[in-house]
Amino acid sequence: MKPKVAFRSATFSLFFMLAAGVAAFGQTPTIEERLAKAESALSSAQTSGDNAWMLVCSALVLMMTGPGLALFYGGLVRKKNVLSTMMQSFILMAVVTVLWAVYGYSISFAQGTPYFGGLGYLFLKGVGGDPNATYAATIPHQSFMIFQLMFAIITPALITGAFAERMKFSAMLAYTAIWATIVYFPLAHMVWGTNGLLALPALGGKINALDFAGGTVVHISSGFSALVCAIMLGKRVGYPRSPMTPHSMVLSVIGACLLWVGWFGFNAGSAVAAGKLATSAFVATHFGAAAAVIGWLLVEWLRLGKPTVLGGISGAVAGLVGITPASGFVTPMSALAIGFITGIVCFFAVTELKKRLGYDDSLDAFGVHGVGGFTGAILTGVFATKEINDVFGGNPVGLLEGNKMQIVNQLIASVIAIAMGMIATFVILKVLGLVMGGVRVTGEDEVQGLDLSQHGEEGYNLDLDLASSSRTGTFFDDTALTTAPEPISE
């Protein structure tokens, strides 16, 4: 009996519900309509979240160049070159932006060959509010574009550390603009662009290199170009006999800390969404930096007797460089290992290697970014795991998981970046040297300092009250010179 009653009451209530549904027809939307509405609300919420994150990340990455790198490098040079060094970072925030808007983004990210993007996005044509599903499906295409721009800005700025204190401002502008065009934009396309030669399977790449946030594209390319710059420009006047000590370690510490914070945008932002991959990359980034500080300082303390502040902050930057390609592929424990190893390797690069080879890489752009970037690229091939980022469709990703080929792919990508950077730099500097009558300032200008000789300014005018300068020009009222001062009433 019981089941029958239950059946009857169920039929009744079903009938009742249908009746109620029919009665309500015309006023309430259908299930389909409501579902569509809910779906669009969901995707709009995701877009809001992801887009908010990506805009913040874009700003963070810009902050790495200015003031981060500008302060870090500015503090390491001598007082007479502080402004010119900061200017070399700052000006790229303007120059690369214009190149990017006109053709840079297109060469980097438009459909094209495996080596170059096409001209589809020239003048940012079609890069607007609608997402580009290939690169970032949940944020406006323009957000992706502006995020990527910040990487293009900092990369040539990193090279400026190699030729600090001796390159003509005009030659530096020409070199970095051409370098961005023929090295950075194509390389970004190869690694991150649609059908890029070295891109991941999802983008249709042939040789799948792992470079989550720019170890190869940003650090290897800039670091090895920096080495060529240091060798071709030659040593600074007086190097290595005259002291060339950092004029303000305080500025450098502030700069390095800003770099560390900005790097969260750089690496975690490379997830191009505000999900768990971003968190994983954030954690890996922080852990890598921390372990590298300890690695560098440990070796420095043991070998040179004292743990230096410059060693600590250099270690942090080295670790951040090392973890950059790996940040979206490795566990927190692997991140500690990568940071620690990179910190130690970079210590030996800037102390032993530099001393043996005898080049004057003023601020160690090669030792930190070139060597650190290469170390990170290889270690990414070792430690990457599908547990964090399943980029090969369930197959093992890194060496420790059993993918022996990944190291080879990492090597191929590194060698391509090294070759492009070094050959292009050699050719650009040779040509510019002929066209511009040398890329280096005169000996006299160098001794005077680039702040005065290139920009007509000084970084610090702290004792201006001593009347060490007098104003000239049409606005100057020179009656003040001939009349006596007002008596001071007591």
Next chain:
Amino acid sequence: MKKIEAIIRPHLLDGVKDSLQTVGVQGMTISEVRGFGRQKGHTEVYRGSEYKVEFVPKVKLEFIVDDEIVDAAVDAIIKTARTGKFGDGKIFVFPVDEAIRIRTGEHGVNAV
């Protein structure tokens, strides 16, 4: 009138100044200077590159006193600036021809 110039350790300046005031020194000019004598400098290491800093920071005091208190002033400096190690500095005493106070035009010891 004599001019006394003393080069001392920077961190002892306050004690030296106080003791000079008690023996009657009215004013003085100081400057931050660098130099070396028998005290060796120090080394600084930046990313493994070692730099020898030979010129050590010192403070130079200059003041003018009446002949009568020259010895007292010199003793005051020695008493407060001495540590007994290399680098305590030097004192020089020079004759002074004239002193003029700009505000009033006074000459001689009164102007000091």
